[in-house]
Amino acid sequence: GESVGLHLPTLSVQEGDNSIINCAYSNSASDYFIWYKQESGKGPQFIIDIRSNMDKRQGQRVTVLLNKTVKHLSLQIAATQPGDSAVYFCAENTGRRALTFGSGTRLQVQP
Amino acid sequence: DADVTQTPRNRITKTGKRIMLECSQTKGHDRMYWYRQDPGLGLRLIYYSFDVKDINKGEISDGYSVSRQAQAKFSLSLESAIPNQTALYFCATSPTGDGTDTQYFGPGTRLTVL
Numbered sequence: 001g002e003s004v005g006l007h008l009p010t011l012s013v014q015e016g017d018n019s020i021i022n023c024a025y026s027n028s029a030s031d032y033f034i035w036y037k038q039e040s041g042k043g044p045q046f047i048i049d050i051r052s053n054m055d056k057r058q059g060q061r062v063t064v065l066l067n068k069t070v071k072h073l074s075l076q077i078a079a080t081q082p083g084d085s086a087v088y089f090c091a092e093n094t095g096r097r098a099l100t101f102g103s104g105t106r107l108q109v110q111p
Numbered sequence: 112d113a114d115v116t117q118t119p120r121n122r123i124t125k126t127g128k129r130i131m132l133e134c135s136q137t138k139g140h141d142r143m144y145w146y147r148q149d150p151g152l153g154l155r156l157i158y159y160s161f162d163v164k165d166i167n168k169g170e171i172s173d174g175y176s177v178s179r180q181a182q183a184k185f186s187l188s189l190e191s192a193i194p195n196q197t198a199l200y201f202c203a204t205s206p207t208g209d210g211t212d213t214q215y216f217g218p219g220t221r222l223t224v225l
Binding site for chain 2: 032044
C-alpha cells in the first residue's frame with residue numbers, strides 16, 4: 001500500500017554538526033511534502049515544505065531535498081543545536097485530501 | 112500553536128464511558144483534522160472536515176465520531192471508550208486554496224482509558 005517511512009528511527013549527533021534525516025515515500029503521485037518537528041509534550045510544528053516540481057528548498061538552517069527518481073526526501077539541519085532535539089516527521093500529500101505521516105525519527109543532540 | 116487549542120489537555124476515564132475532546136481554532140481555517148498518536152509511532156488520521164458541512168473518515172475512524180459545530184470548532188467523541196484508545200490526540204487545521212496542505216497542530220490531549 002501507499003506509505004511514508006523513515007530509514008533511521010534514532011539519530012544522535014554532536015552539537016554543531018550537521019544532521020540529515022531521511023524519509024522514503026512510495027506514492028509517485030504525491031506532489032507535496034512537509035517536515036514537522038515534535039518536541040516532547042507538544043504538537044507537531046511545521047518546519048519546511050517542498051512541492052514535487054522542486055528538488056531543493058532552503059529555510060533558516062534547514063534544507064529539504066527531494067529525489068523523485070528514488071522517492072526519497074531528506075531534511076538537513078545545519079549546525080545542530082540542543083534545541084533541535086525532537087522527533088521529526090515527514091508527511092506527504094497523497095491526493096486523498098489529507099496528509100500521510102511517517103513514523104518519525106528521533107534526533108538527539110549531544111553537547 | 113496557541114491559535115489551535117484543545118480541551119482537556121489530559122483525561123483519565125474508564126472503559127465504557129463516553130468522552131468528548133474539543134478543538135477550537137482562531138486561524139480562520141476551513142479545514143480541521145483529528146489525529147491519534149501512539150508511543151513511538153506517527154500520526155494516524157481519524158476524521159477530517161473541509162468545511163462545516165463536510166465530514167470524512169480517516170484511516171482509523173472505527174470507535175470514533177466527530178461534530179463540526181462551526182468553522183472554528185471540531186469535536187471528537189469516543190462513544191464507549193476502550194483501553195486501546197489510550198493515546199495522544201491531536202487536532203490540526205489548514206487553510207483552503209493556498210496550494211498546499213500545511214497543517215497547524217494543537218498541543219494535544221493525552222487520554223488514558225482504564
